[in-house]
Amino acid sequence: MKPCLLLSCAMLLLCSLSAQARPASQASPVEAASSEATALAARIARVEQGLSTRVVVKGSPDRRMNLAERMAFHRVPAVSIALINDGRIEWARAYGLADVAGRRPATTSTLFQAASISKALSAMGALHLVEQGKLALDGDANRQLASWKIPQNEFTRRQAVSLRMLLNHGAGTTVHGYNGYAPGQPLPSLLQVLDGVAPANSAPVRVDAIPASAWRYSGGGYSIVQLMMTEASGQAFDRYMKDAVLDPLGMTHSTFAAPLPDSLSARAATAYDGDGRAVAGSSHVYPESAAAGLWTTPSDLARVVLEVQQAEAGQSDKVVSRGMASTMLTRGLGEYGLGFFVENLGDRTSFSHSGGTEGFRAQLYGYTRSGQGVVVMTNSDNGAALIDELLSSIAAEYGWPEFAVIEKTAIGGDAAVNRRLAGEYRLLDRPAHIVAEGERLYFQSELFGSRRMQLFAQSKSAFFMTAQDISIRFDRGGDGAIIGFSLVRGANTYPATRTR
Incomplete structure (x- = not known):
């Protein structure tokens, strides 16, 4: 063998041995990136x-399910996810179809309606004005309103409504939520919404309980906040929110404009009802912008989660200061702070908000101090159940302290009992149905989608669901007849009355 060939062989052997002996910590940047990508x-x-x-x-068998089959089961055409870990967006993925008829796939840039998650951003915008000295968090809100005033009555005379109460849903204001308007329908002005005057399709926003006496969710209260913000800023609401919140957070795929501008409509998901039918006109318009008007993506909303985490830690003040972030994440009445549902978990605090408009369901969730969170958006009335199932999977993978799967003991169904419970009910001013099929009992309400959910008996009057973490206890009158039920979800109880 020639000397040069011997030298080449020796060098190759040396390089091979060197590569085998190199510890993982000394892997090349390319190898490290490849390993991280594989692990992710x-x-x-x-x-x-x-x-x-x-x-x-x-006692039922443990069965984990895949996302594609659950999307098909729940009739959810598209779902988009942004996952936050270690204080950054670790990954974002979109699945399914943004528009079924056109076979348009969902992408991470597809726009969805955020619905009531809008309230969290609106609260941040309002608190930004407080820190600028343009609004006061406490004191009579009517002193900060010019073109419209909260009508005075026996309740407001006992206690004035404040901005803090409105942001906390503790002002005693009416109107739980809004139905929106089909494209082409006349849109009401904000003052028409507040007074329930045509073409508004909602009731007037009024105070019908003593302010600060109890927590009650009120989209109407956030419409009052919307007016306070427009008057204090001197700008249209969508313009102010763009300047004060969206742009500083880099939310370039988001808008509060109503209706959605033509330049963005091609990227918007089509909304679908619980039976998989497209909503007429693709989606509804929500001029009640502060309460429900945001169009966005999960990745954009993830920037809100990151900003709240960083502001609370004193690392950012793009919208609110550290002190104001702490105020937002401090419970007032109920489980609510200012713009977020809040849970103190000891080593961290969770802050969250769900959203539901006609054909859209969404969830924002974040933790302080751990740098974790997620945003999930869907284009179906049935999206909430799918989101719950996703949260269970994410929590198990990332070691979150919440959303663990709960086991509950059920007893056998009783056909005779079920017949007495079956009927028509009214829940949050919407119809709800209890349906008996022999030993099986079902609950259905458009508040939770069109699909019936089976009720499993714990007693003759107490039942639970597996589709969502909801329980129902039926109420009897003095004569023993069923007069209604109480629906429990989390720490909140919602009464329903029997209508037939």
Whole structure:
């Protein structure tokens, strides 16, 4: 063998041995990036394959489900996810179809209606004005209103409504939520919405309970906040929110404009009802912008989660200061702070908001101090159940302290009892149905989608669901007849009355 060939072989052997002996910590940048990408892909796959209902019947087999089959089961055409870990967006993925008829795939840039998640951003915008000295958090809100005043009555004379109360849903204001308007329908002005005057399709916003006496969710209260913000800023609401919140956070795919501008409509998901039918005109318009008007993406909303986390830690003040972030995340009445549902978990605080408009369901969730969170958006009335199943999978993968699967014990169904419970009810001013089919009992309400959810008996009057973490206890009158039920979700109880 020639000397040069011997030298080449020796060098090749030396390089090979050197590569084998190199510790993982000294891997090349390319190798490290490839390893991280492989680990992340595996993590995402486990989330996609690990869905479970939040509640399972004790003794039933453990069965994890995949995202594609659950989307088909729930008739959810598209779902988009942005996952936050270690204080950054770790991954974002979109699945399914933004528009079924046109076979347009959902992407991470597809716009969805955020619905009531709008309230969290609106609260941040209002508190930004407070820190500028243009609004006061406490004191009579009417002193900060010019073109319209909260009508005075026996309740407001006992206690004036403040901005803090409105942001906390503790002002005693009416109008739980809004139905929106089909494209082409006349849109009411904000003052028409507040007074329930045509073409507004909602009731007037009024105070019918003593302010600061109890927590009650009120989209109407946020419409009052919207007026306060426009008057204090001297700008249209969508313009102010763009300047004060969206642009500083880099939310370039978001807008409060109503209706959605033509330049963005091609990127918007079509809304679908619980039976998989497209909403007429693709989606509804919500001029009640502060309460429900935001169009956005999960990745844009993830920037809100990150900003709240960083502001609370004193690392950012793009919209609110550290002190104001702490105020936002401090419970007032109920489980609510100012713009967010809040839960103190000891080593961290969770802050969240869900949203539901005609054909859209969404969820924002974040933790302080751990740098974790998620935003999930769907284009279906049935999206809430799918989101719950996704949260269970994400929590299991990322070690979150919440959303663990709960086992509950069920007893056998009783056909005779079920017949007495079956009937028509009224829940949050919407129809609700209890349907008996022999030993099986079902609950259905458009508040939770069109699909019936089975009720599992714990007693002759107490039932739970597995589709969502909801329980129902039926109420009897003096004669023993069923007069209604109480629906419990989380720490909140919602009464329903029997109509037939």
